[in-house]
Amino acid sequence: MKFLVCISQVPDTTTKITFIEGKALNAAGVQFIINPYDEIALTRALELKEALGGTVTVIHVGTVGTEPTIRKALAIGADEAIRINAEPEDAFFVASQIAEVVKKNPFDVILTGRESIDYNSGQVAGMLAEMLDLPSVCVVTKIDISGTEVTLEREIDGGKEVVSCSLPFVASAQKGLSEPRIPNMRGIMSARTKPLQITEPSSGTKLTASVSYAMPPAKQACKMVAADKMNELVELLHQEAKVI
Amino acid sequence: MSVIVFAENWDGKFKKSTFEAVSYANEIAKQLSTSTTALVIGNVSEEDMKSLGKYGAGKVLNVKNDRLNTLAAQAYGNIVAEAAQKEVATVIVISNTYTGKNIAGRIAARLKAGLVAGATALPSATAPFTVRKKCFSGKGLTDVVITSDQKVLALTPNAFRVISGEGTASLEAFVPALKDSDLKTSVKEVKKTSGKIALTEAELVVSAGRGLKGPENWGMIEELANLLGAATACSKPVADIGWRPHHEHVGQTGITIGPNLYIAIGISGAIQHLAGVSSSKVIVVINSDPEAPFFKAADYGVVGDAFEVVPRLIEAVKTFKTSHH
Numbered sequence: 001m002k003f004l005v006c007i008s009q010v011p012d013t014t015t016k017i018t019f020i021e022g023k024a025l026n027a028a029g030v031q032f033i034i035n036p037y038d039e040i041a042l043t044r045a046l047e048l049k050e051a052l053g054g055t056v057t058v059i060h061v062g063t064v065g066t067e068p069t070i071r072k073a074l075a076i077g078a079d080e081a082i083r084i085n086a087e088p089e090d091a092f093f094v095a096s097q098i099a100e101v102v103k104k105n106p107f108d109v110i111l112t113g114r115e116s117i118d119y120n121s122g123q124v125a126g127m128l129a130e131m132l133d134l135p136s137v138c139v140v141t142k143i144d145i146s147g148t149e150v151t152l153e154r155e156i157d158g159g160k161e162v163v164s165c166s167l168p169f170v171a172s173a174q175k176g177l178s179e180p181r182i183p184n185m186r187g188i189m190s191a192r193t194k195p196l197q198i199t200e201p202s203s204g205t206k207l208t209a210s211v212s213y214a215m216p217p218a219k220q221a222c223k224m225v226a227a228d229k230m231n232e233l234v235e236l237l238h239q240e241a242k243v244i
Numbered sequence: 245m246s247v248i249v250f251a252e253n254w255d256g257k258f259k260k261s262t263f264e265a266v267s268y269a270n271e272i273a274k275q276l277s278t279s280t281t282a283l284v285i286g287n288v289s290e291e292d293m294k295s296l297g298k299y300g301a302g303k304v305l306n307v308k309n310d311r312l313n314t315l316a317a318q319a320y321g322n323i324v325a326e327a328a329q330k331e332v333a334t335v336i337v338i339s340n341t342y343t344g345k346n347i348a349g350r351i352a353a354r355l356k357a358g359l360v361a362g363a364t365a366l367p368s369a370t371a372p373f374t375v376r377k378k379c380f381s382g383k384g385l386t387d388v389v390i391t392s393d394q395k396v397l398a399l400t401p402n403a404f405r406v407i408s409g410e411g412t413a414s415l416e417a418f419v420p421a422l423k424d425s426d427l428k429t430s431v432k433e434v435k436k437t438s439g440k441i442a443l444t445e446a447e448l449v450v451s452a453g454r455g456l457k458g459p460e461n462w463g464m465i466e467e468l469a470n471l472l473g474a475a476t477a478c479s480k481p482v483a484d485i486g487w488r489p490h491h492e493h494v495g496q497t498g499i500t501i502g503p504n505l506y507i508a509i510g511i512s513g514a515i516q517h518l519a520g521v522s523s524s525k526v527i528v529v530i531n532s533d534p535e536a537p538f539f540k541a542a543d544y545g546v547v548g549d550a551f552e553v554v555p556r557l558i559e560a561v562k563t564f565k566t567s568h569h
């Protein structure tokens with residue numbers, strides 16, 4: 001079975017985000033990592049491959065600077081990688097690029113993260129599925145494959161939904177789908193020699209652009225209430241904050 | 245030209261996020277001097293569908309088909325796109341709920357329309373069409389310009405207020421082109437987290453962390469939540485060690501919420517935790533450590549031992565409830 005995992009590169013979760021004159025992310029000193037949800041998707045693909053046989057390919061749209069992130073995915077256990085050499089500026093563009101590759105070289109299972117933690121959009125899975133005319137299930141916490149039967153669990157408000165699906169399919173990973181693995185020494189060594197294919201982008205359209213950035217409005221200073229004055233806190237929440 | 249809004253229902257009922265989406269769509273329709281059409285897929289009562297007029301929908305298109313009573317992302321996406329074409333819609337609004345997340349990308353790709361997923365405000369301009377959303381998990385905001393003719397906006401629940409007035413929508417049955425191949429997924433079972441208020445929809449949330457010392461101490465947290473009609477949540481380590489179920493874990497790697505009130509008890513306020521809760525309208529922090537970072541993100545703070553403060557807070561809420569009812 002052929003697995004494809006789409007990975008993006010994002011600032012580490014502990015990064016203090018600042019912008020350069022409201023026009024771009026200030027990347028100075030920022031450490032970039034594999035998007036955590038993509039790593040969850042990758043780990044589940046590896047588990048399924050170990051159970052069912054096959055190969056795990058990771059695909060990434062990004063410029064040469066992102067190669068350490070791709071090598072990390074190979075160190076975790078992916079068999080090979082494809083880098084489409086372009087700035088991932090718009091989800092439609094990214095999905096179109098990946099779709100072009102998959103049309104020439106089909107996969108049985110295509111996974112993404114639920115969203116990337118930089119733009120928090122979660123668009124690529126659905127777009128890719130639509131472009132490839134495949135079924136899609138997003139924000140999933142379980143993927144089991146037995147023969148040609150796929151069973152997934154997707155998150156819904158206040159619970160989970162068990163969904164059955166045919167192969168091939170696209171799904172986006174939510175926390176709980178797998179426990180990420182820390183690459184071991186052997187993985188890190190072998191990652192250096194695993195195939196990393198670089199392809200130039202096909203001409204693609206961009207439909208959106210982030211034109212400016214701002215910090216969220218600063219919080220008012222915290223109002224302290226004495227630990228033995230809980231009646232006062234309740235009154236504040238009722239009268240002032242109007243939330244109860 | 246028109247604005248179309250996908251009015252989501254749950255087992256035949258609309259929720260607040262549906263009314264927010266219709267209100268939002270109608271405000272955009274006003275900006276564009278056009279009208280709002282709502283699309284309903286499933287079995288919703290005629291009365292409820294007509295009532296979408298209160299939030300600005302002039303017309304409701306209703307797709308009734310027993311195969312569509314549960315989500316089939318491909319079919320739903322196609323139907324929304326087809327309805328958008330039929331209504332010559334330039335703007336397509338959906339809620340960024342779990343259903344929305346399953347269909348937004350599909351709709352956008354099908355229409356070759358730019359998508360802003362997680363819009364938090366009305367377009368700040370319509371030419372160029374510019375919409376604000378959060379980025380970097382709430383650590384920043386970005387203004388996104390959509391350059392395509394059609395635009396898809398997935399509105400963050402709880403970010404836009406419901407605007408209601410008078411009005412009744414007219415109803416029109418809509419029979420989309422549906423192929424068997426659009427239904428490659430099917431729902432086998434729904435597992436409800438029993439009886440509790442769903443965290444993602446809760447207006448009030450009581451959350452606790454490692455400061456509570458052990459799972460046996462959650463009785464007071466649940467009591468406070470029950471009294472307030474709040475959902476319960478927890479920090480990541482608490483879910484990881486199994487003190488609380490995983491579906492309660494909020495934060496960067498858990499659920500993102502934006503309730504009206506978030507009460508954090510014995511949670512330090514790590515940046516990854518804040519990423520999931522910083523959209524809360526009001527945050528109350530109860531922590532024994534006056535230096536806990538969470539106080540910087542709080543609106544109201546109480547420095548004290550949770551085991552003393554929470555029982556007092558429970559008593560205070562009880563007193564408040566008897567005097568206000």
Ligand SMILES: Cc1cc2nc3c(=O)[nH]c(=O)nc-3n(C[C@H](O)[C@H](O)[C@H](O)COP(=O)(O)OP(=O)(O)OC[C@H]3O[C@@H](n4cnc5c(N)ncnc54)[C@H](O)[C@@H]3O)c2cc1C
Pocket residue numbers: 013036452453454455456478479480481482493494495496497498509510511512513514515516517520530531532533536548549550551
């Ligand atoms: C990649 C990554 C992703 C992560 N994602 C998440 C996430 O999604 N969500 C999340 O929550 N965390 C996440 N974390 C973990 C996060 O960094 C913190 O470790 C975690 O949030 C701390 O949980 P806590 O506040 O419950 O525990 P602690 O940090 O141990 O804090 C306990 C707090 O309780 C207070 N306390 C102790 N006793 C009492 C008492 N008697 N009364 C009142 N207060 C008391 C203490 O002063 C302290 O502030 C992530 C970390 C990483 C590296």
